[in-house]
Amino acid sequence: MKRPIRDQIMWPLMGLLLVAIAANAIFSAWWMSTRNRTALEARQRQIIGVLEESSFPVTQTVIEKLRQLTGDELVVWDTAERRVVVGTLPLADLSAYEFAEDSAAEQQGPPRRQTLGDTRYLVRVCRIRGFPTQRLAILTPDHSMRKASRDAIWPPLAVGLATVLVSIPLTLAISASWARRIHSLEKHVETIAQGDFGLELSGGHVDDELSRLVQSINSMSRQLRAMREQLIQGERTRLVAQLTAGIGHQLRNGIAGAKLAIQLHESRCHQVTDTSLIVARNQLALVEEEVQGLLSLGKSDARPPGVVDLRLIVMTVRDLVSLSCEHQQIELTVLVEDPPQSVIGFTDGLRAAFLNLALNAIDAAGAGGQVWLVLKSDATLNSDATHCRLIVEDDGSGPPTELEESLFESFVTSKPEGIGLGLTVAATVARTHHGTLTWSRSDGRTRFELKLPMSAATKTGV
Incomplete structure (x- = not known):
């Protein structure tokens, strides 16, 4: 009842x-x-x-x-x-x-x-x-x-009846206020139960048990929204991995055939200094790295991780994108800190992630722009380095405002011809290596930073 x-x-x-x-x-x-x-x-x-x-x-x-x-x-x-x-x-x-x-x-x-x-x-x-x-x-x-x-009975009776007459409307007002708050809380919980996560209810001006209950329900709603987003993102990543795996294998076979044809052409014509062949080999290597990054998306590597020299990663990416920068008249600056810096991980995945960031920067900078490839540590005067940073900066206009919150999600892109997987690949590689991928914009520059924990060999200077 x-x-x-x-x-x-x-x-x-x-x-x-x-x-x-x-x-x-x-x-x-x-x-x-x-x-x-x-x-x-x-x-x-x-x-x-x-x-x-x-x-x-x-x-x-x-x-x-x-x-x-x-x-x-x-x-x-x-x-x-x-x-x-x-x-x-x-x-x-x-x-x-x-x-x-x-x-x-x-x-x-x-x-x-x-x-x-x-x-x-x-x-x-x-x-x-x-x-x-x-x-x-x-x-x-x-x-x-x-x-x-009898005279002694009337004063307490009169005071008591007056108290009752005052208490009834006061109690009705207080209970009605509580009933309204509980009813709004009930509607809010029903909305959450229907799957509309993330909505928050005001707890009111009084800090009481109902207000704290509202805060707890709001926290639960935020957590449910985050969990749903994680599930959606996980399912999306799984589907993307299945899709790109099939496409990637076909592309890799085509790339392998094209490289073989170039090698046969070089062996027959003996024109090893032909610039067109050098550009072709470079572009094939560039496409191959991107395909390798797609294949690594959502797929665990069965090989054990090893020591990866980050300077070699930076130089390899520089060589892969230098011709594109030269063609578009983009000024490419490479800054690598001493001493040598390395991490424990997978060379292919890190190279693909850094390459995706560099290619995005080149597209954002446009003709006549500037791109910076930087490798540095977080060492200070009072502490040793624990992390190293692979940084890519460009002087382009930056991501659109409406995409800032979902920049690292799959299929999110501002390019008409893009598919929105480059940053997804980079973010996945960062998580695989227990690192983080963040971005910021200041002083007219867009900065993407891949932060990775250093290997023990780098910390001890070996």
């Missing part, structure tokens, strides 16, 4: 308030009744003490004054004549009533109850000094005690 949170909050709270109000009223009535009774007994004993020790006669004037002071009725009863000597009661005949003297035990205990006419009294009786046959009866109306108890 559905129970709104409003009812779960309000009704227990109202029930608790009503129980507290009733308990408070009952306690107040009991406490007031006990206090009044104690005060009554003390007052009656004081009157008895005064009159028992007094030497003056108890006259009508005296008892009238005492009645005005205490509010009690007083009667002087003559036991011998069985009549009222003086008294304040308006009853015409009191001879039918007996006012027996209290015993010693009764004087220490509570007053006895006695009904005179239609009124019930709390009665205490004592002797009068100098008048052996006379007794003084002090009668306190019982209804005054009950009235005091």
Whole structure:
């Protein structure tokens, strides 16, 4: 059965308030009744003490004054004549009533109850000094005690009812606010359950349990979006690997045939210094490296990794792209730091990754532009190098703004003729070698940096 949170909050709270109000009223009535009774007994004993020790006669004037002071009725009863000597009661005949003297035990205990006419009294009786046959009866109306108890009940009841009247709208407002927040949270979770990850809900201005729950759900939504993107990227990479593997094998066979034809032509014509053949061999080598990079995408290498000389990687890529730079009148600058730097990995994959970065830089720089190929370490004056960096920079316009977040994903490209796998290959190689591939743009230059951990041989200077 559905129970709104409003009812779960309000009704227990109202029930608790009503129980507290009733308990408070009952306690107040009991406490007031006990206090009044104690005060009554003390007052009656004081009157008895005064009159028992007094030497003056108890006259009508005296008892009238005492009645005005205490509010009690007083009667002087003559036991011998069985009549009222003086008294304040308006009853015409009191001879039918007996006012027996209290015993010693009764004087220490509570007053006895006695009904005179239609009124019930709390009665205490004592002797009068100098008048052996006379007794003084002090009668306190019982209804005054009950009235005091009733008067004690009303203040806590009034305060309690006022508290209830204020608490009901306040509780409704608080529970309605919580209900709205929980309802929005429920809708948000339903949206996430339907697969719309990444949306975030505001936690509100109050830092409470619901706000922290909202933060946790927002964090879960972000993590689910990241996991989905990773799964999509993994599936995309797997499909790309399958596609490029088939195409790559066909291209490699065609490249092998073209190289064989060039070699046969050279052996027959003996024109080894022919520039056109040199350019052809260079372009074939360039295409072969790109094909090798495609074949390595999403495919683990069964060979054990070895020590890779990064200077050799940089020089090889320089040789492969130098003719293209010369043809487009692009200024190519190569900066290699000493001492020699090496990493543990695979030469083919690193060379293909660095070559892809260099070719992208050449395309971005355009005719008359500048491209920099840099190899450096992260050594400082106070620490030894732990990583080395393969850096490619160009002075082109940089990637479009809309592609900045997805630059390393498969099939993401700004080139009309591109397929968007070059940076994917480079990023995959970086992860395979426990490194990172990042990019930045400053001072009119676009910079791609492949950061790799150095091998132990480089760190020890071997």
